[in-house]
Amino acid sequence: GNIAITNGEEAIYVQSAVSAKGDVELTSQKGLIDIDSSVSSLAGNVSATADKSLTIDAGVTAQEDVTLSSTNDTVSVNKAVTSVTGNVSATANKSLTIGADVLAQENVTLASTNDAVSVNKAVTSVTGNISATANKFLTIGADVLAQKDVTLSSTNDAVSVNSAVTSVTGNVSATADKSLTIGADILAQKDVTLQSKSANVKVDE
Numbered sequence: 001g002n003i004a005i006t007n008g009e010e011a012i013y014v015q016s017a018v019s020a021k022g023d024v025e026l027t028s029q030k031g032l033i034d035i036d037s038s039v040s041s042l043a044g045n046v047s048a049t050a051d052k053s054l055t056i057d058a059g060v061t062a063q064e065d066v067t068l069s070s071t072n073d074t075v076s077v078n079k080a081v082t083s084v085t086g087n088v089s090a091t092a093n094k095s096l097t098i099g100a101d102v103l104a105q106e107n108v109t110l111a112s113t114n115d116a117v118s119v120n121k122a123v124t125s126v127t128g129n130i131s132a133t134a135n136k137f138l139t140i141g142a143d144v145l146a147q148k149d150v151t152l153s154s155t156n157d158a159v160s161v162n163s164a165v166t167s168v169t170g171n172v173s174a175t176a177d178k179s180l181t182i183g184a185d186i187l188a189q190k191d192v193t194l195q196s197k198s199a200n201v202k203v204d205e
Contacts, residue, residue: 002044007031012050014039014058024062028052032073035060045086054092056081056100066104070094074115077102087128096134098123098142108146112136116157119144129170138176140165140184150188154178158199161186 002022005012011031018024018037023044026033032052038059039046046062048054053073060066060079065086068075075092080101082088088104090096095115102108102121107128110117117134118141125146132138136157143163144150149170152159159176166172166187173193174180180196182203194201 011052020044023047025049062086065089104128107131134159146170149173 001020003018003020004025006027008029012026012028012033014035014037016037019040021042024039024041024046026048028050030051033048033050034055036057041062043063045065046060047067050070051072054068054070054075056077056079058079061082063084066081066083066088068090070092072093074094075090076097076099077090078099083104085105087107088102089109091111093113096110096112096117098119098121100121102123105126108123108125108130110132112134114135116137117132118139119132120141122143123130127147129149130144130146131151134154138152138154138159140152140161140163144165147168150165150167150172152174154176156177158178159174160181161174162183164185167189169189171191172186172188175195177197179199180194180201182194186192
């Protein structure tokens with residue numbers, strides 16, 4: 001069956017393993033969520049939605065989709081997040097930090113509405129697309145690999161690519177409002193598009 005844990009006022013601390021055959025839903029309507037023990041769905045989805053910070057300090061695995069979000073604060077992924085057949089989405093109001101491997105069979109979506117996105121560990125889509133969108137600084141510090149398209153963008157600041165970005169069959173685009181720095185290989189079967197709206201594009205590789 002499914003597991004749903006909802007707390008209207010306080011934080012949720014996952015300190016023992018949570019596993020379901022169906023969906024696992026963690027919702028803190030006014031607090032934070034701290035995942036300190038593994039969370040898994042054997043046949044369904046995993047979602048964790050916090051009003052304040054969401055911290056992943058133990059592995060999160062779903063057969064289908066993994067959805068991680070903070071409505072008003074940060075999301076920190078410090079242990080591996082895996083979707084066996086579906087998508088992975090991580091969305092923060094403030095900064096989004098990927099400090100552990102993210103793997104999806106289909107699409108990976110990483111976004112910060114009002115702050116920076118830092119990718120410090122590998123992000124992989126086996127059959128789909130990867131997008132990373134920041135309001136402020138976007139830093140790619142680990143390899144990004146997608147079967148289809150890779151889209152990297154900063155709405156109001158700079159983009160820095162310091163590790164390889166690869167599209168096996170599609171396109172790679174990197175768009176910054178301010179400076180765009182490419183310090184590693186970018187490989188695409190189709191087109192590579194590099195654009196800065198108001199500053200320089202610097203390619204070191």
